Amino acid sequence: MTSLTAADRSTVLHHRPPLDRVNPVTKVLAVLILSVPLLLTIDWVSASTAVLLEVMLFPLSGLRFTALLKRALPVLVFAPIGGISMLLYAKPGGTEYLSLGFVRVTDNSIELAVAVTIRVLALGLPTILLFARVDPTDLADGLSQITKLPSRFVLGILAGARMLGLFIDDWRSLALARRARGLGDRGVVRRFASMAFVLLVFAIRRGSKLATAMEARGFGAPNERTWARPSRLGRADLVAVLVTIVIMAFALSTAVLAGTFRVVGQ
Amino acid sequence: MPGAAATGPARVVARDWGWRHAGRKAWAVRDLDLVIEPGERVLLLGASGAGKSTLIHALAGVLGGADEGESHGSLLVDGVPPERARGRIGLVLQDPDSQVILSKVGDDVAFGCENLGVEREEIWRRVDASLEAVGLDLPLDHSTSALSGGQKQRLALAGVLAMHPSLLLLDEPTANLDPAGVAEVRDAVARLVDDGSSTLVVIEHRVDVWRELMTRVVVLDADGGVLADGPPDLVLDDVGQRLADAGVWVPGIPLGLAPRPVSGPSAAVITTDDLAIGRTRKQPVQERLGLAVPEGAATVIVGPNGAGKSTLALTLAGLLPEITGTVTAAPQLAGRLGSRPIRWKSTELLTRIGTVFQDPEHQFVSSTVRNELGVGLQALRWSRTAIDERVSEILEALGLGRLAEANPFSLSGGQKRRLSVATVLAARPAVMVLDEPTFGQDRRTWLSLVRLLQHELERGATIVSVTHDAGVVEHLGDHRILLEPLELGRRAA
Amino acid sequence: MSASTKISPSERAASRTLRWRVVDIVVVAVLGVATGLIFWAWNTLGSLWYAGASAVTPGFGGIAVGIWLLGGVLGGLIIRKPGAALLVETIGAIVSALIGNAWGVTTVYSGLAQGLGAELVFAALAYKRFGLVPAILAGAGAGAGAWLLELVMSGNLEKGVEFNAIYLGSLLVSGAILAGVVGWALVRALASTGALSRFASGRDARREV
Numbered sequence: 001m002t003s004l005t006a007a008d009r010s011t012v013l014h015h016r017p018p019l020d021r022v023n024p025v026t027k028v029l030a031v032l033i034l035s036v037p038l039l040l041t042i043d044w045v046s047a048s049t050a051v052l053l054e055v056m057l058f059p060l061s062g063l064r065f066t067a068l069l070k071r072a073l074p075v076l077v078f079a080p081i082g083g084i085s086m087l088l089y090a091k092p093g094g095t096e097y098l099s100l101g102f103v104r105v106t107d108n109s110i111e112l113a114v115a116v117t118i119r120v121l122a123l124g125l126p127t128i129l130l131f132a133r134v135d136p137t138d139l140a141d142g143l144s145q146i147t148k149l150p151s152r153f154v155l156g157i158l159a160g161a162r163m164l165g166l167f168i169d170d171w172r173s174l175a176l177a178r179r180a181r182g183l184g185d186r187g188v189v190r191r192f193a194s195m196a197f198v199l200l201v202f203a204i205r206r207g208s209k210l211a212t213a214m215e216a217r218g219f220g221a222p223n224e225r226t227w228a229r230p231s232r233l234g235r236a237d238l239v240a241v242l243v244t245i246v247i248m249a250f251a252l253s254t255a256v257l258a259g260t261f262r263v264v265g266q
Numbered sequence: 267m268p269g270a271a272a273t274g275p276a277r278v279v280a281r282d283w284g285w286r287h288a289g290r291k292a293w294a295v296r297d298l299d300l301v302i303e304p305g306e307r308v309l310l311l312g313a314s315g316a317g318k319s320t321l322i323h324a325l326a327g328v329l330g331g332a333d334e335g336e337s338h339g340s341l342l343v344d345g346v347p348p349e350r351a352r353g354r355i356g357l358v359l360q361d362p363d364s365q366v367i368l369s370k371v372g373d374d375v376a377f378g379c380e381n382l383g384v385e386r387e388e389i390w391r392r393v394d395a396s397l398e399a400v401g402l403d404l405p406l407d408h409s410t411s412a413l414s415g416g417q418k419q420r421l422a423l424a425g426v427l428a429m430h431p432s433l434l435l436l437d438e439p440t441a442n443l444d445p446a447g448v449a450e451v452r453d454a455v456a457r458l459v460d461d462g463s464s465t466l467v468v469i470e471h472r473v474d475v476w477r478e479l480m481t482r483v484v485v486l487d488a489d490g491g492v493l494a495d496g497p498p499d500l501v502l503d504d505v506g507q508r509l510a511d512a513g514v515w516v517p518g519i520p521l522g523l524a525p526r527p528v529s530g531p532s533a534a535v536i537t538t539d540d541l542a543i544g545r546t547r548k549q550p551v552q553e554r555l556g557l558a559v560p561e562g563a564a565t566v567i568v569g570p571n572g573a574g575k576s577t578l579a580l581t582l583a584g585l586l587p588e589i590t591g592t593v594t595a596a597p598q599l600a601g602r603l604g605s606r607p608i609r610w611k612s613t614e615l616l617t618r619i620g621t622v623f624q625d626p627e628h629q630f631v632s633s634t635v636r637n638e639l640g641v642g643l644q645a646l647r648w649s650r651t652a653i654d655e656r657v658s659e660i661l662e663a664l665g666l667g668r669l670a671e672a673n674p675f676s677l678s679g680g681q682k683r684r685l686s687v688a689t690v691l692a693a694r695p696a697v698m699v700l701d702e703p704t705f706g707q708d709r710r711t712w713l714s715l716v717r718l719l720q721h722e723l724e725r726g727a728t729i730v731s732v733t734h735d736a737g738v739v740e741h742l743g744d745h746r747i748l749l750e751p752l753e754l755g756r757r758a759a
Numbered sequence: 760m761s762a763s764t765k766i767s768p769s770e771r772a773a774s775r776t777l778r779w780r781v782v783d784i785v786v787v788a789v790l791g792v793a794t795g796l797i798f799w800a801w802n803t804l805g806s807l808w809y810a811g812a813s814a815v816t817p818g819f820g821g822i823a824v825g826i827w828l829l830g831g832v833l834g835g836l837i838i839r840k841p842g843a844a845l846l847v848e849t850i851g852a853i854v855s856a857l858i859g860n861a862w863g864v865t866t867v868y869s870g871l872a873q874g875l876g877a878e879l880v881f882a883a884l885a886y887k888r889f890g891l892v893p894a895i896l897a898g899a900g901a902g903a904g905a906w907l908l909e910l911v912m913s914g915n916l917e918k919g920v921e922f923n924a925i926y927l928g929s930l931l932v933s934g935a936i937l938a939g940v941v942g943w944a945l946v947r948a949l950a951s952t953g954a955l956s957r958f959a960s961g962r963d964a965r966r967e968v
Contacts, residue, residue, distance in 0.1 A: 024964050042914045059283070075863065089918045096934060102921055116914055124863035137368055153784055157850065159367045159706040160788025166363060166411070167796065170628070172545075176585045180621040180643035181689065182610030192630050192800075197948065200793050201675055204837075205956045210363035211782035215328045216357035217367070217425060218381035220781040227377040252834035254545045264916050333776065334957065588797040675952035689859060 017062025020133065021236040023140035027130040033244040034126040037252060038119060044111075045263055047118035054125045055248045061129045071132060075124035083117035137160065142229040151168035152220055159214060160207050168198055174198055267482045267598065273302035273344065275430035276354065282339035285320055285329065285491075286377045286692035287730055292321040296490035298339070306723045307459055307466040312486035314678065314708070321486070326357040326466065356426030356464075360438040361643045362418035367425075370412075371397070372406030373701040374421060378429040389428075395426040400454040414571065416447025420454050420696075427458070431538065434458075436468045439632065440475065441706050444571065448475060455479065471708045473502070474517040475686050483508065490599070513708035520711065523720070526564070528717045529744050535557035535599050535697060535728050536582055536607075536619075541591035543574055543581045550683055550752070551577055551590050551695065557747055559697070559730055561596075564723055564742045567732045569749035575732040576624070578749065583621045583699040583728065585607050591699045595619075597695055616642050618688035622700040630674040635666060635685060636675050642693045657693060664688045664718070680711030704735045716741050777886060782957050783838050790837065791850025794830040798855045799824045812881055824930055825937020828901035830870075831877030832942035836889050837949070837960050844881055844897065848874030865912055869905060874905025877938075889960065895939035902934025903927070 021031075038050060058068060079253050094107025096182040138157040144151045178184055182190060214220070257260040269368060284296040295317035302308055314424075323329050354551055356378075358390050359365055365429055368374045379389040393406070400420040413421060420438055426434065436455070440448040446520050452475050459466055470476050487493035494501045502509070502516055510519040514523055536559040544550040550622065551574035556739045559565050559737040567575045580586040582593055583606025599618055603610055607619060623629055632638040639657045646657075662668030664684055669677065672705045674685055683703070690698060703714050703719070719729055732744055739746070796967055834847025852870025856863055864966040886892055894939045906927045946960060955961025 001966050018368070035864050035868075039911055042917065048801070086914065086917065091917055091919045095533070100848060112914065112917055123865050127863035132858065132878045135369075137370070137373060146574055152779070153349045153780065156781060157788040157846075158783030160785040161792050161850065161854070162366075162369055163789060167793075173623060173625065173628045175578060177621075177623050178631070179585055179612045180583065180615065180618035180623075181631065182631060182642045182693070183631065185645075194799055196800075198627065198630070199796075200790075200945075200950060201952050201954045202911055203789045203793045204786055204949065206361075206364045207786040208954075208957050209359065211780075211785040212328050213357070213422070214367060214377075214783050214785065215352070215367040216326050216355070217378035218353045218360075218429065219377075223380060224383050226380050226383050226386060226389070228373065228380050228386060228393075230386070236791075238400060264291055264914050287956075289956075313785070328958065330780075330782075331776075559867045632950065673953070675954065 002126045017064060017133075018060045019240075021234070022240045023142050023231060023233055023237050024139040025145065025146045025231075026237040026240050027134065028139075030128045030240055030244045031130055033241070033248060035123050038122055040263060041252070041255060041261050042112055042115045042119060042264055043255050043260040044115040044118050044194065045260045046251045047122045048113060049251040049254050050122040050247060051125060053119060053250065054122070054129060057243070058129055063129075063132055066096075067132070068128065071128045072124070074127075079117045079120040079124075079223055082118075082235050083113040085115045087113035090233045111149070137229075138231070141227065141229050145227055146233060147229040151225055155219070156214070159210060163203065163206060163210075165208070167203070170199060170202060171195065188191065221241065272441060273354065273432055275353075275356040275463060276344045277304050277463065278302040278341075278433065278467075280321075280341045280678060283324075283336040283341045285317075285324060285335055286338075287320075287335045290332065293338075293490075295324075296338075297487070297756075298486075298491060300484065300492060302465060302467065302497075304465055305462040307479060307481045308468070308518060309473070309480040309483045310467055310469045310486065311471075311473070311483060311509060312493065313488050313497075316486040316488040318486055319437055322357070322435050322467065322469060325433065326355050327352050327437055328357065331718075337692070346742055353378075353429060354431055355435065356429060356431035357434040357435045358419065358422045358426055358437065358439050360423070360441050362415045365422040366413075366418055369410055370406065370420060371402070371404050371408045371410055374410055375428050376424050383673045385635075391423075392428040392430075396428040399422045399427060399458060399697045401450070401457070413753045414694045415443045416450040419443065419451045423451070423454055423458075431690060432464055434464045434466045436466070436470075438469050438471070440470065445736075446571065448472070453480075466512075467530065471514045473515055475565065477502075477517065508741075510709060512696065513710035515709050523713070523716065525739055526720075526741065526744060529563050529741055532560045532562055533598075533718065534595065535561040535596050537594050537596070538582070539592050539594065540595060541581070542589040543577045543586065544589050545586070547589055551592075552749060552752065555591070559728065560745055561598075561728050562723075562726050564719075564729045564731070565747060566739050566743035567730065567747045567749065568734075568739060570751060573749035573751045575749055578747075579699050579701050579730060579732045580621070582607075583619050584615050585611055585621060614644050616646065616693045616695065618695055619697045619699060620693065620695035622686050622690050622698065622703060624705055626686035629673060629686050629689065630682075633673055634671050635674055636661070636670045638685065639689055639692050642689065646693065660688050662694050664691075679706055680708070680714075683711065683715060687715070691722070695727075696724065697730070700729065700731045702732055702733060702735075704733065704738055712737070777838055777840055779842075780951070782959075783840055783843070786958075787838055787843055787846045788850060791830065791847045792854050792931055794833060794847060794852035795854025795858070798946025799825055799852055799858050803804060823904065824902070825898070825933035826935045827869075828873050828905065828938035829900055829942050831874045831901045832897045832938045833946065835872075835877055835881040836893055836894060836942060836946045837955060839886060839889060839959055841875050841882065841886060842878065844877040845871070848877065848901070862896075869908060870910060872904040872908035873901040874904070876900040876907075878953075889940065891940070891948060894943035895935045898934040898936070898942060899931045900934070901938055902930035903933075905934075906930050963965035 038046060053099045087105060090109035090112045092104045094108045095108045096104060098105035136158055140154050144154045178191055194211045195196060280298045280300040283298040284293050286293045322680060324457060325343065325348055329335065329443050340675040341348065343355060366374060367377050375393045375396055376389050379392055399589045400423050402417060410421065413728050415502060440451050443451065456479055468476060477498055480498055483496065483498045484492060485494040485501065485505060494505045506516045506519055508749060510516045538555050538557045541555040542550040567578055569575055572694055577586060581588060587608050593607060595607050603614055606617060630638060631641055636657060639660055643653045661670055666684060666688060669681060674682065677685065703715060707715065729742065731738055769821035773808040781838040804905045831848035832853040847869065849870040851915040856866040877900050915926065949955055950961045
């Protein structure tokens with residue numbers, strides 16, 4: 001996960017962005033608030049209002065616009081997928097434009113398709129805006145100290161997850177080694193599977209050794225643990241939560257007022 | 267050491283102690299009677315399988331509970347079982363990467379103190395003191411994954427020291443390090459042991475590195491109990507030859523290798539012209555290389571870390587593309603193919619240039635040793651009978667016969683190394699490129715590997731090795747290619 | 760403790776605790792990260808199929824989903840403790856979302872639902888059965904979890920009975936095979952490398968040495 005921090009350096013503007021002052025635990029809450037209510041409805045008004053408001057707040061995140069676009073690219077590319085499926089298979093309603101086997105393109109399905117596409121964007125943005133610059137250690141500190149999740153689990157998972165960076169070098173060597181063994185010409189899928197398997201073996205082995213090292217440093221003992229880095233909540237956190245609640249309230253109420261609010265499955 | 271341990275150095279008492287791992291028939295350690303007095307510095311030796319590592323893990327209290335094995339007899343540290351004294355016992359393991367717990371230097375060192383419930387301000391005081399004690403002069407928010415092997419091991423040592431242990435255990439701390447890293451770690455430990463505030467137990471097979479530091483040598487017997495126990499000089503004289511045969515690098519015992527015959531000039535089998543190499547196009551690690559690898563001779567590539575030795579080896583082997591310039595194979599090697607190895611198909615590469623990677627496991631693709639040896643030959647479309655014949659031949663020649671049905675990943679370090687070399691030999695390439703072939707090897711496996719390679723040389727193969735090991739340079743280095751790192755300024759895109 | 764502490768095999772089996780050791784926690788994380796990486800890489804291959812198939816066919820896109828359900832099955836089979844399946848699948852989803860994918864936080868919701876599906880199967884078997892059939896059932900369970908969540912999250916409730924029936928069918932089959940069977944085979948292969956020596960799943964598979 002250090003790859004996150006390395007990327008930060010190229011994406012950050014020079015002053016300390018306001019969102020950095022928000023505790024990572026609050027960011028998790030914010031992402032939940034910004035996503036769950038939207039799941040209740042599929043309509044283009046609530047989704048686009050949410051997207052608009054979130055984009056307006058994006059300067060607070062400290063990301064450069066190009067970095068935001070780069071991270072948002074998968075969302076932008078795949079959002080239409082959900083849309084097309086909805087376009088072709090939603091329950092029919094209103095004027096019918098096309099009918100082919102199971103496929104029924106109708107007013108209803110078009111409306112839903114557009115709404116779902118924008119909704120995918122609204123659901124994907126918060127993660128990008130809030131988590132691009134989060135340090136996993138800070139998140140772990142917050143989860144243990146503030147939400148009081150068991151530290152054995154939080155820190156054990158943090159330590160194991162750190163190994164992400166090590167895999168990249170192994171992957172490159174694995175690929176070169178297969179060329180050297182005469183296996184580089186054919187069978188991409190087979191090669192991929194074989195490399196993935198070796199990676200898993202390495203991962204489990206390293207994890208087992210890491211667990212021993214952690215236990216040797218007294219981890220997992222029943223006594224009370226202290227924290228070298230305090231994790232605290234402050235005004236910025238309160239503001240962040242309030243802002244997200246306001247965004248959601250605004251998005252949902254404009255949908256109700258516009259008459260487009262529709263509960264899923266209605 | 268930074269601040270004496272609260273209770274002074276520990277005393278270790280083992281009475282008729284033994285341990286058997288769950289699922290195994292044989293006991294890893296048996297009938298051990300041993301007393302280690304407070305403040306002693308013990309070097310623990312023995313053949314592989316004698317149970318040294320098991321003993322050290324038991325002393326640290328990390329062997330696992332009843333579901334991972336059974337114990338016999340008693341093992342006490344300061345009168346209590348080690349599991350109950352965890353905070354007072356420090357353990358440093360062999361693999362630098364598997365001991366890094368957090369991503370910033372300061373946080374990693376503070377981890378142990380946090381677990382012990384040390385108060386916050388005291389934690390950071392100890393972190394500073396420990397980093398200084400091991401000579402790691404880095405900012406507290408420096409990334410831990412950007413450290414060298416020697417630095418990572420010293421970081422682990424600092425993390426352990428910050429806990430103020432009364433017993434310090436080191437399980438082959440320098441086995442996976444290059445010579446520079448070995449020296450760093452050894453010097454760090456030397457600085458620490460002067461005041462005798464902890465008892466020290468070290469497992470290492472590089473005896474000459476640690477000898478002056480130790481007050482006592484204990485040799486474990488593979489059949490149970492203690493083989494020898496006493497001051498270093500006496501023990502090494504007494505059982506030195508036995509230890510050497512078992513794989514320990516005992517100083518003063520000759521290797522017994524025949525000197526390399528002086529070779530006359532020979533034609534170059536691979537040449538480079540104005541070659542720039544690197545892992546990515548934007549960052550060449552070497553430029554303007556004009557080299558020649560002589561045929562039928564042993565060449566070594568040497569130089570400090572970061573000079574690009576491995577990159578050069580992989581480029582010569584046709585695995586990494588040249589950034590600029592060319593790598594050319596002589597006609598007797600290329601045959602009817604083009605002259606640039608990078609353009610050859612992997613099956614064509616297989617019979618011409620074989621590569622042995624630093625970590626043998628990167629090369630393994632099968633579930634049994636027998637299949638592993640046949641993989642390349644299958645890719646070459648040999649007939650089933652021809653493959654079986656050749657595989658049996660190789661199994662025999664390299665002493666891998668009884669491992670034929672074992673899973674390659676479950677072999678010991680030395681066996682894996684042999685297997686990786688064997689897989690390359692199966693296709694009979696004219697040139698072999700090896701990246702750090704003797705990395706992490708004990709004396710016995712080192713000797714067998716070097717003898718094997720010398721045998722291949724006698725049969726006319728060309729060998730290129732990347733190495734830090736002075737022994738390899740001496741016995742497998744008719745010709746030398748010395749690489750110096752580019753100055754940082756020149757490396758700009 | 761000077762007397763011998765030999766434990767008979769039956770006692771050892773009884774002491775096989777459901778309590779989480781540090782090594783269980785760390786390996787769960789490692790498995791989660793590794794499967795998260797594999798998910799992310801499969802995203803490029805599988806997504807193209809999923810995108811094509813689910814955009815155009817009534818629900819057959821579910822066939823490729825199986826690989827995304829692998830984490831839960833692996834976690835349950837290797838660690839064999841309550842919550843392992845749920846944790847591995849969720850961590851894999853979080854990693855996949857953080858590296859950057861199309862679905863952001865909703866990936867994590869999927870991970871939770873899928874992991875829960877597998878977890879419930881292992882729980883129903885009292886965390887005692889870990890053979891091929893339990894693996895297949897767990898894979899199918901994960902598929903069912905995904906289906907339930909997507910009724911709301913992707914709005915599949917709007918797509919009518921035929922779509923949803925076919926989607927459920929393809930998810931169950933995909934989960935059973937691509938997660939269940941593949942997961943089971945994978946664990947056996949891992950055990951034979953010796954990497955699982957600290958786990959019961961590793962010792963079961965190896966012969967006594």
